[in-house]
Amino acid sequence: QTGAVSAQLAKQFAERTLQNLYDYVTSFATKPDASMGMFGSGAPVQVLPVKVFEDWYNAFLRKLQRDPVAAMPN
Numbered sequence: 001q002t003g004a005v006s007a008q009l010a011k012q013f014a015e016r017t018l019q020n021l022y023d024y025v026t027s028f029a030t031k032p033d034a035s036m037g038m039f040g041s042g043a044p045v046q047v048l049p050v051k052v053f054e055d056w057y058n059a060f061l062r063k064l065q066r067d068p069v070a071a072m073p074n
Contacts, residue, residue, distance in 0.1 A: 013072055021056055028052045 029046040063071035 016072060017060070021053075024056050025052050 025048050029048055032045060032047050060071065
């Protein structure tokens with residue numbers, strides 16, 4: 001039973017972490033403009049700056065180092 005509980009907690013942790021990442025980075029999504037070359041052609045795309053991922057990742061690592069339990073997104 002311990003293995004099943006551990007697997008369930010790992011699954012829950014992964015799902016919540018990925019949802020947190022998705023919510024965070026999509027809040028920074030922008031529509032490209034004409035200065036972005038082919039992306040400014042009116043194609044239905046959005047742009048996410050890599051720095052957004054880097055900032056989230058670094059903050060998440062800091063939380064894990066301080067308190068792994070508290071790092072689990074709600």
